[in-house]
Amino acid sequence: MSVRRSDRLIDMTRYFLERPHTLVTLSFFAERYASAKSSISEDMAIIKRTFANRGTGRLETIPGAAGGALFIPTIKKGEASEIIEDLIQQLSTADRILPGGYLYMSDLLSDPTVLKRVGRLIASEYADEKVDAIMTVETKGIPIAQSVANYLGVPFIIVRHDSKITEGSTISVNYVSGSSAQIKKMELSKRSLKAGTRVLVVDDYMKGGGTLKGMQALITEFEAELIGTTVFAEGSFTGHRMIDNVTSLLSVDANSDEIRIQPGNYLDKVFEQAD
């Protein structure tokens, strides 16, 4: 017996949301619900309309009997702007200021609701690029990388500060930690990144950019390709940044007694054409 439309819409919605950037065929759903492809095609049109109206993302439909659809999570400028304002509000409390002009933000970056929003923002920036993997360095970049990976439907890669026996052979690079001008080492398991992979680099915080520069060196070392670099927050830095063309959701000015948080360059970079 074929499944009712209402039940199909609910189950298809879940199915698409769990598999962003993945083509699901008409045939698959037709068999799953014992329904005609023409009915499934109508269902997809309804889901597409609702996702568009609610700003959930695009459902890209591929026409024809061999066709199907894929869900591309996106965000509208208004919602993106609200999320960034909300992050600023939550971070702008006096009790977050730590000695040395640092900001306590670990609680936000381990809250699933916040991480979903951050992941959706970053994934939307690269929705139309071909990204094969997300790269970050341990520890605090990991939850951001995982959330972006969820929305782009690709794996993430964790660069380590020291080798673990459970990683097998590794390749390492040295890098200059910008804030302290120390030489450090970061390494990556040989089998975790193939030549030609298109990599998006994300991290929680950028000061001088040395860590990001190190990851770029690793990408070169592995003969992979850098697609872009986005950080949750960029801090103020006196001196020459080691890296250009980084997108930031937030900009933190820690040069004064008070910490001042403002929107980063995300909105301008992502929505420049829409204005």
Add this chain to the structure above:
Amino acid sequence: MSVRRSDRLIDMTRYFLERPHTLVTLSFFAERYASAKSSISEDMAIIKRTFANRGTGRLETIPGAAGGALFIPTIKKGEASEIIEDLIQQLSTADRILPGGYLYMSDLLSDPTVLKRVGRLIASEYADEKVDAIMTVETKGIPIAQSVANYLGVPFIIVRHDSKITEGSTISVNYVSGSSAQIKKMELSKRSLKAGTRVLVVDDYMKGGGTLKGMQALITEFEAELIGTTVFAEGSFTGHRMIDNVTSLLSVDANSDEIRIQPGNYLDKVFEQAD
């Protein structure tokens, strides 16, 4: 103008899936869709039925005009068993064996599809407990903790091996690393865990159980409460385990030349009453 039923079902499904274990009121949806509460109530009944039929989880409806519903992700034994068999299959390839009887599994634990399944399995085990936070220790436990946190709708807490200035004051404990019998230190930011918090501990791999024991000591130190402990895989260990009552999805026998992977005690522990 009120929103059509099909559009409401699609948007409500997304809304519930993004907020597990969170009550959403009839009033909220009634206003969002400019629809009568009675219609919303019917919508919820349809979603509840589909989620139950497809094994997505329970939609618990709270009756009355002030009521609403919350989505509790769960899993059926058959699907849980299939996921575990699939993990075993993926891990049982000769090229994963590393020197010293270790197993390379970083690729699986950074694949969003695998992580969602693992998170859903672990979250289902504690679906009827009151859990306030997930705890893990850096690095490889983090993606698992984040995925479980997503399905339980609570934050996660990352215990560190060494203090970072961006964490503020910390409390540390010493623990015995079971596999190497070394004394190590782990620490946690003071502000990241409040007294009385009900904590679920997760990790990627257990051998002697020393790391898990260390996290339990931290929970006691913070006057929080341990609700349970679940690991992705438990390895074979000769000697006395430092900890009891751990749930494992997989059991890895690395005492021979070949690595043998079998189901852990998860299915027995979680579905014992259903048999």
